[in-house]
Amino acid sequence: MAIQGSQTAEPTDYTFDDLAVVMGTYNEKEAIGTVLEDIETVTDGRAEVVCVDGSSDRTPEIAREHGATVIEQEPQGYGVAVREAVLTPDRPVVVTTDCDDTYPMERLPDFLDEINDGGDVVSGDRLYYGAEQMPAMNKLGNELFALLASALMGKRVHDTTTGMRAYRREVLQKIKWTENTGLSAELLMRPLMRGYDVRERPIEYDERKGETKLDPFSGGAAIAKSIVRVALEERFR
Ligand SMILES: Nc1nc2c(ncn2[C@@H]2O[C@H](COP(=O)(O)OP(=O)(O)OP(=O)(O)O)[C@@H](O)[C@H]2O)c(=O)[nH]1
Numbered sequence: 001m002a003i004q005g006s007q008t009a010e011p012t013d014y015t016f017d018d019l020a021v022v023m024g025t026y027n028e029k030e031a032i033g034t035v036l037e038d039i040e041t042v043t044d045g046r047a048e049v050v051c052v053d054g055s056s057d058r059t060p061e062i063a064r065e066h067g068a069t070v071i072e073q074e075p076q077g078y079g080v081a082v083r084e085a086v087l088t089p090d091r092p093v094v095v096t097t098d099c100d101d102t103y104p105m106e107r108l109p110d111f112l113d114e115i116n117d118g119g120d121v122v123s124g125d126r127l128y129y130g131a132e133q134m135p136a137m138n139k140l141g142n143e144l145f146a147l148l149a150s151a152l153m154g155k156r157v158h159d160t161t162t163g164m165r166a167y168r169r170e171v172l173q174k175i176k177w178t179e180n181t182g183l184s185a186e187l188l189m190r191p192l193m194r195g196y197d198v199r200e201r202p203i204e205y206d207e208r209k210g211e212t213k214l215d216p217f218s219g220g221a222a223i224a225k226s227i228v229r230v231a232l233e234e235r236f237r
């Protein structure tokens, strides 16, 4: 589904040499090796990788062994880490992922193609294929967040909390990001409400390796608040 805005970008011909894959990493030693190997294989080792890390386990050492740039940061939540991560690379295309081996790195070429086709933001929709590996409560929550955001924006979106998206760097640099647990929703909503070309594309979603960093109750409440705040701010901007 394309949610076409008015500020459509010119088509480009970026390659993996123009791509940075970024993530927050917080005690992900079970998953990080696989995630970074997948990125390396799929992009021929040409994508830059940035990890903003708050771990007390071996995660940062494993990341460095795989050639990633590691930025150390006290753990302060998802959005604090991921904001730093998306603002760090100089490369023109930035893709986010979680470091828990849930997201399909083999889709990186498709995401790059969509950016080259003129997309400003390409968002992986985990719910389209049913997200069978997602815990039932998370799935329900994610469906409700998408409905809430859609109602407030007046534009239908299907997965506001996905961790896998591609962005044109200039979009990331132009907008001021304010949310923490709700940053993923904000990263979708502000560009969409400003008329950028934001596209949702179905992705497969796998079972998480290692332990979740999200408390479903306090986290869920924080995300809902972010969605309302961001929608109202953008409406009255
Ligand atoms: N540096 C840093 N990374 C974090 C922090 N909180 C979460 N992360 C990372 O952000 C990513 C998303 O966290 P997850 O625990 O996967 O959250 P989630 O995807 O909402 O929950 P799951 O459904 O269990 O995967 C993971 O790669 C985490 O390691 C933090 O405070 N600091």
Ligand SMILES: [Mg+2]
Pocket: 098, 100, 102, 163, 208
């Ligand atoms: Mg995750």
